[in-house]
Amino acid sequence: MDHKAEEKRRQRHSLTLLEQVKRMKESTEIIDVVLVAEGEKFPCHKVVLAAFSPYFKAMFTCGLAECTQKEVVLYDISAESVSVILPYMYSADLRLTHQNVQTVALAAYFMQMEDVCRMCQKYMMDHMDASNCVGIYYFANHIGAEDLADRARQYLYQHFAEVSLQEEILEIEFQQLRTLIKSDDLNVSREESILDLVIRWVKHSRQARAEHLIELLKQVRLVLVSPSFLIEARKRNTMILCNSECNDMFEEALKTIQLSTQPSLSLRYGMETTDLxxxxxxxxxxxxxxxxxxxxxxxxxxxxxxxxxxxxxxxxxxxxxxxxxxxxxxxxxxxxxxxxxxxxxxxxxxxxxxxxxxxxxxxxxxxxxxxxxxxxxxxxxxxxxxxxxxxxxxxxxxxxxxxxxxxxxxxxxxxxxxxxxxxxxxxxxxxxxxxxxxxxxxxxxxxx
Missing domain, CATH: 2.120.10.80 (Kelch-type beta propeller)
Incomplete structure (x- = not known):
């Protein structure tokens, strides 16, 4: 038997095994464990779980109670993510969407399934845009996905003018926003977009966020904002108009602009570009x-x-x-x-x-x-x-x-x-x- 024929025979053998195990899963035959997530039950086979997940392999071979239990409860893992990962184990079919990719990535991280983690990260990289890069960035930092975090950070900073107009950025925490708008690396051509973002972020949940307004305004380079925009922003927002410290900051910026004093502030990345x-x-x-x-x-x-x-x-x-x-x-x-x-x-x-x-x-x-x-x-x-x-x-x-x-x-x-x-x-x-x-x-x- 030549080498190619032998290779094809082995491939058919592997596919037959995979297909038979998949059929047994679908018909719930020889089921020896049931996973439970959010109250939903998923009948499956220990050998398949252990083959793809070091977490399950350790669980079923450690000699503890889980080795003999018929049901294993998965805490802090969504039923939806289990319903996506199990078919992948049985058929290599991983059905990721914008809605489920982060929960699937978390579950895969918990189950120590590196291949699924990589596929989730690649999916997020391939589908990254101005409307989701902020969430991807902080999610990647949370799970320690350095490559994904670096890519999302680059996208976020490079497209900050567009990102700042999205709803997603209004959901981030105070310290996260403060760190962002403090950076010189934001690709914005006008400081007005930073001031506008701060105002919108505070107004998004004014009662809880008003206390952060002054600290955020300190990160805005007000002397780089046009006088007309400063005056209009103060006039239209009572939270600025009725705050003496905010008023003082605006007045000081307007005086500096009027005197044409060169500000000792560095420009942001996008302000130093030239159209050619x-x-x-x-x-x-x-x-x-x-x-x-x-x-x-x-x-x-x-x-x-x-x-x-x-x-x-x-x-x-x-x-x-x-x-x-x-x-x-x-x-x-x-x-x-x-x-x-x-x-x-x-x-x-x-x-x-x-x-x-x-x-x-x-x-x-x-x-x-x-x-x-x-x-x-x-x-x-x-x-x-x-x-x-x-x-x-x-x-x-x-x-x-x-x-x-x-x-x-x-x-x-x-x-x-x-x-x-x-x-x-x-x-x-x-x-x-x-x-x-x-x-x-x-x-x-x-x-x-």
Whole structure:
């Protein structure tokens, strides 16, 4: 018997065992233990529980009372989480939702099921947005999930302007909010959003939170708030107007602003950014260099100051032969794509789309990020720091065909995978991200 046949036989054997145990669970055959959570009973098999959970293995082999008990009561574990974890043990099917993922993660943590913990964390990472990142951050800290906490913290700080408008942030505790708004790392362009958040947080439960108003206002950099906003905020909120200490803080800030005294306060992260228009050149008929020759027209323009800054071209050295399209991710990574330079292409067996990322430090500003199967007239999009190569024209058996396929590149994992296709083949289109949604517009479809 060859190796592959033997491997298939073993796989069939394992699947048969799994299927039979699953059927016995469904028909409640040879049940030897019943789990009880929130009064709900779950008949199952000790051997399955022990195989997947070190917690249950220790329970059933320790020689204590649980070894012989027909029912095991699970305290502080929800019935819903047990109803999700048990099917996973019997069938590898873990049905996570936005509503149950945290309770399932807690139960898995209690049962010492590391695989389920990892899947729950990945689910929360993949579905993180402005409406839930605060809860995920504090939940991850609570259970000691450091990677998840770091990811949620980065998302929370990077998107704080949007997060501050969500209902979830109004539910956090005083010390949590104080620590947040004290940070220099919040990506907000205007201090008004911090002041507005403090007012909304206190008003959300005014009777219980009014005592914290002054301490929270001390963390707001009032001299960075526009005078009109300060005056309007005080006028519209009696809790500020009727508090002498709050009034004094506002008056002092207004005087400082009026005197144009430079505040000794550091700016927050988002206040030090500059909006730029990027032009990544594509031919040698661009801007004349200081040496007299023509270079690629790669530069950026700051509308606020009307200044132009020149940047290195991705076509230098063995970079791109041409630049087809580009995007800027939510982490401000500049990404361009095109086909390899002639020098690099001469060493390749197949032609690819080459994707480069701009680095602000080091001697080589543009670094190769990844590559994928060649197509033309495609769109490059970005969402949640993932890249999407969308549609375009591909050469199949010496014939050019317009495609609807979409490839997604995870910058975190460094891997490609196919994702949901376009509803129709499309070429010469564009992609844009607005409010966490990726839109495709324009282009043309092949004639039938």
């Amino acid at each position: 228009l990027l032009c990544i050149g594509n031919n040698s008929l661009g801007i004349r260099s200081r040496h007299g020759s023509y270079a690629d027209a790669s530069f950026c323009y700051a509308p606020a100051t009307k200044k132009t800054y020149f940047i290195s071209s991705p076509k230098y050295g063995e970079g791109l032969g041409c630049v087809c399209t580009g995007v800027v991710t939510e982490n401000n990574d500049i990404i361009v794509s095109g086909e390899a330079s002639a020098v690099k292409r001469s060493r390749q067996k197949t032609r690819n789309i080459e994707i480069y990322r701009y680095h602000q430090r080091g001697n080589q500003f543009w670094h190769s990020l990844c590559s994928t199967e060649l197509r033309e007239l495609y769109a490059l999009g970005t969402l949640h720091n993932d890249l999407y190569v969308i549609g375009g024209q591909m050469k199949v058996k010496n014939q050019y065909l317009v495609t609807n396929c979409v490839e997604k590149y995870s910058m975190e994992q460094g891997s490609w995978r196919s994702t949901a296709p376009l509803p129709l083949p499309l070429a010469c289109h564009a992609a844009v991200t607005v409010k966490n949604k990726l839109y495709v517009l324009g282009g043309w479809t092949p004639q039938v």
